[in-house]
Amino acid sequence: MRLIMNISFKKSLVALATIASLSVTLSPVVKAADVPSGVQLAKEQVLKEGTRDYPVTADPAKATDAASNAVLLDVYNQLVNYDDKGNIIPGDAKSWDVSPDGKTVTFHLRPGLKWSDGSPLTAHDYEFAFKRWVDPKTGSDYAYYLSLSNVVNSKEVMDGKVSPDKLGVKALDDTTLQIKLDKATPYFVNTLGIGFASPISEKNYKKWGEDYFKPEHMVSNGAFKIDQWVINEKVVSVRNKNYWNNKKTVLDKVVYRGVPDYATQVNFYKSGELDTTYTVPIEQYSKIKKEMPNQLHTNDILKVFYYDFNTQKAPFDNVKVRKALSYTINREALANSVIGMGSKPLYSLLPSNTAGHNQFKPAWSKEDPKALAQKAVKLLNEAGYNKEHPLEFSVLVANTPEFKKAAQAIQSMWQSTLPVKVKLNVVEYKTWLAEKFQPTHQVVADDWYGDYNDPTTFFGLFTSTSTQNGSHFQSKEYDTLIDKAATASSDAERRKYFTEIDKLIDKKMFIAPQYSSSLPYLVKPYVKGWANQNPLAYFYAKNVYITKHS
Template identity: 35%
Template sequence: MAAASPALAEAVLHRGNSGEPTSLDPAHISINIEGFIIYDLLEGLTIFGPDGTIKPGAAEKWDVSEDGTVYTFHIRENAKWSDGSPLTAGDFVFAMQREEDPKTAAEYATLLYPIKNAEEVNTGKAPVDQLGVKAIDDKTLEITLKQSTPFFLQLMAHYTALPISKANYEKYGNDFVKPGNMLSNGAFTLQAHVPNDSLTTVKNDNYWDAANVKLDKVIFYPIEDDAAAIRRFEAGELDTVYNFSAEQLKRLREKYKDQVHVSPSLSTYYYTFDMTNPPYDDVKVRTALSMAVDRDFLTDEIFNGAYLPTYSMVPPGMEGYTLAKPDWADMSQIDREDKAVELLKEAGYGEGGKPLNLTIRYNTNTNHERVATAVADMWKTTLGVNVQLQNLDVASHYAYLKQGGKYDVARAGWAADYADPENFLYLLLSFNKTFNYSHYVNPKFDELMKKSYTQQDQAERMKTMNEAEQLVVNDQPIAPLMNQAELWMISSRVKGWQDNAVNDHRSKFLSLSE
């Protein structure tokens, strides 16, 4: 009996994904574990390459007008949908109009506001056909911006700008993302999805670059229990694990060496206060709670130095930007704690005042639980606050925050969609109903951010955003705690993996060795 040739063995990548996606509809996703999946299925005009830099995607090239406000994208002639039908400029027009249509209620619609009339369309002040996106012909797409936007090509790689087959959407409506219905223009297509168990994608033979895709199948496993994920990695059942417990970092490094990846990223781990919920509408209460958190303890003891303490919403590493810090950031932790006690007393809480009872909400994860437990102990010991903890799965946790649910304090994190301070500061704009979890309203902040959108001089623009961030650190609607590193386990049999600051890792760039 002849032996099967190893070359004919199916190449299957098993990816641990640390949570169940809320949706596969690009208009209704907002967290990285959803992005990891959707970027395998759909491809934008541009993409992030393995090193995190922008590269041509569905568009092979583009032209930009002299004033930087008109982009003309030339879509690849051989770009198709997974059913063999051509990918057209009209599919991008349809998807972006749908994203901005207020009826869609897309959580991330504000990301495309640099496009002419996007804000007006999204707020119901203009019809969708006024959006500055136009199909010149089937393979030529023209996008007109309000003003020059330095990070626009990065936006076009984001899931808000992914195409949708108009014909397929008209056939299935919002069920277009279900297995058997969904069409892909990316390297893989959706084969099966068993919620809370697995999501299976297979190679798309109609993908324009299919000849260079080395994997036959990618299976995502939504494992929130990171200890279970590591056990499965060690048993050889998973090839990648995302966001494992930092408590295991030393052991894993000793045993698996360079299969452990600690990748610095443009991301911030923070706690947010519900400013519509007294007493968190009082800046003294918010500041006292923020000051009492020993960030060095969190980074050193919980994350083994893989994360760094921060007092700014914007992470370091943004070219030309100076971080804003509160005036107490340079105090010793002991002095901070003394000042925090004073502030809380002035607000009527603590010793001699009213008791402060609060709940910290966080999404289920060992690291987040350990942070919440440590912070609760700091607040109890320093300020006499009584703290309870409440956790939900990642999809439910963020859905609750995005839908405006009442809370006291909640864990949140943000990773850059594009390397610009605006991507972090825009979360706190008063009109950002989706991601402004604290319901922060500061007209001066809104005004400065609005000004930054019109400034052509990069140095002046950065200075304006620094002024805006200074207002945020003074008001403390959020307590920035740490700048994150992304923690990955990558099996030595996975080839082509590169750590990058945007934490974008498309399976099309990966292969397996036995």
Template identity: 30%
Template sequence: MRRLARTLLLSSLALLPLMAPMEAGAETVLRRGIGSAPGTIDPGKADLHPESIVIYDLYEGLLTPGPEGKPIAGAAGSWEVSPDGRTYTFHLRPEGRWSDGTKVTAKDFVYAWRRLASPVQASPYAYYVWPIVNGKEVTAGTKPPTELGVEAVGDLIFRVKLVEPAAYFLGQIAHQSMSPVKEGVPAGQVVGNGAYKLAESIPQTHLKLVKNPNFRDAANVKIDTVMHYVTENVDTELKRYRAGELDVTYTLPITAVDWARKEAGADYTPTPTYSTFFLAANLTHEPWKSNPKLRAALSMAIDRDVIVNKVLQGDLRPAYTFTPPGRVAGYEPPRPAWADLPAAERDAQAKKLLVEAGYGPGGKPLPPVEVLMTQNENNKRTLIAVSAMWKQKLGVETVLNNQEFRVVSSIGNQKTYKDLLFYGWIGDFPDPINFLKLLRSDVAQQNYPAYENKAYDALLDRANASLDPAERLSLLGQAENLYLADFPLIPIFHNTRRRLVNPRVVGWNRTPLDQNPSRFLDVKG
């Protein structure tokens, strides 16, 4: 049993009790904190990380996140790609079953992908079908979903035709949004093909999942019951972990990080993720729409090293690009030249740009800038520090608008925030296109700043069409340079997920996409 840290902050927390040995044949239960309450667990509608954690337990795509976070064979046991890179043929496993015992067939994938593409569905991930023949036309409503380039060849062969080669396609189809969906399931019911099935859902409290006996690999699933606990309040979540009510936390409060490093031992599991936290400027209206110098001034005035090392207490990395560095072999995002200037020179440039933008000394006053943010202590500390830097260096006042996570996500998708949006994006698969695609002018919901640059779009199109990996990554780098010059968003830090994992949870890995499907875990007594 660990000694309780002698700090005022944690003095009220109970020590984690010793666990009694697990009886032979006893039910194995995993208790996971998942952060904010899922708004949906429909794979064709979800777009938040807490939702994905549950969905990957309930559904299995053609490919699926493996125990180390990389895509592995899922509902498809094998596949072939045509020499021109435009036709993918997937062979479904004959033992695949839905949780109701019926057979998983290629028609289920046809139905699910057409549904994802349909404008009626209004999925935030509808653009995932764009590489497919007629994908853009279907999402735009100019062609019916039946024209999407997917087909069932018998029960177990699913064929996909692409408009052009897409080197990232296999990684993309491991994403939750491309899971199969069974047609005809009544509203409110969940029939999945994953390792678990939904037994109970209590809003704002928990989702109880039990082992699915019809799962194709049920014999190798070790945990019987998974309790996904909603843990909006990070301080309360930590207390529940310390009281032995959770096996895994979703995150940690900033105030507990130093304690965790010193006192939590093997429980402390910091995980550098393929992610970026950023400020997006709403380019649908002024003063942001036509004033890149204003956006640049605000970006340059932020001392990211102070944010990361002092405010957030280390572990994280300062961000100067949307795409995280050091995560994809052969690709390093281009670092803007101003990022390497001494702080004093950077601040001087920020002041100069603010004046050139028409504000500051000799210009018109800039009204207080409203920042929409999710209400939690980590975000609050970050943005209080950013606000202080803007006030001290530029004389810019800031108003923080705190809302629930799902509310912030919805407002961001609809572009109805007033000035700036503080948000985080974690990659869905390990490829820079995962970030860069969000800034395409034809991406409706997840292009949070509503950025439009046709030259940028054209470079992404050329990269997608290239069969040469080096050429493709070079084109993506050129595209990244374009948006960096336009400052549609302000990257602040690349996140490290700081959480506690009880050592009795076996198989937990520190994966860049921050996914550990429960089917690959075990809990020892």
């Protein structure tokens, strides 16, 4: 049976779960810069892109920040990509087959793929990159993704029990990559469009080692290649003439400017130093919407804000403390009044536009706020805290407008309702990124972008093998539910398990979900092909062109 590749994820999930075998062939349309007839292009095809912060690394296995991933999505190509709506489309793989039992996925690479230096790119480079990705020596925070996707021996490799050579990823020849799974995993292919799943030139890496990721040694397979990397300032990429679809690329250069202060980004945008912004400041949103309505775009993205409670450290090893704090966060006020910009209150870790789940809302969320506050006070009293002996703790907060504004509002909610004293430990974004998973912190203000459109990209954060588990929560019951959901044979069965996971999170309250957010950002009128409705907030410079302007 043939399926066209730009089907929605929900439909693909049901199809994968119900048919015996699957052969996916190339979609007739591969996303690239599509310039309408008669459009006059600017002489200089340069995009000046504002990123969330300064890009940190060019190593796909170690890029956990949004800024680095913005660069890597342009300089690397993956087996699959995402279209403007977040659906899977072919990347380096022109097609792939799934075995009747769903446990073997075979990718067929496009013929003649090349690295930016002109050398052949083969399936062996993908095999090498995947094995390096999961190797404990690499230290990738995202290695657990392969375990979550049930790739054969991935967990054993991560735990150091077997060699990376035993990973279930093998190049059968130069254009055929086979990946074996322990269990049928319907969403597996959808995880492979992330930057971590990029290939690495085995030949060049073995020659240069970790210096491979320096601009002077690194080779790329994406539409662009890195030309300059100025630490704490900018990254410059230029067109890769050896990219397989270079004839459809229009831009010649992309300049990524790391500007952590979003107000400064807007100023740079207004002065012409930036063509796009990563986002806009909360406090300027209404004004910008009024002044530049045609330049302000908004994506309803897969992003959730929540607090991690360190369940391994007193007093947050006590579920009564965790529940008392979660009960007294007014999520409606937080999302609608404090943050705004299209945010939505959440009682689950899953944004409402996450595919394949039933939105969860616990019974306590419908209780009268005053009665709920009294219940929370009682829980703290039972845990040994009162006005004479208040609960004192600190919250690690990133120094960004949204994090700070939300944290200050929640601090006020808690201190006006409960016998608590809350200190906000506000640190630079890079410091927050480096420290937030350390077991020394009591509470961490956290967020998460979905890497693919499925509940497992969020729920997988809190498995026992996850290195992204800021709550340090460990539960065999949780792991088992994740495993059952990952291998369920129908959409209805998966939804049932995801609801059980929601209920378990609410019961244990190791995190306090708060709200999902949208992403408002500015784009110059002459920049075409940038704005989209991708819920993953993935933007590809290869789709962009600059029209003639003054």
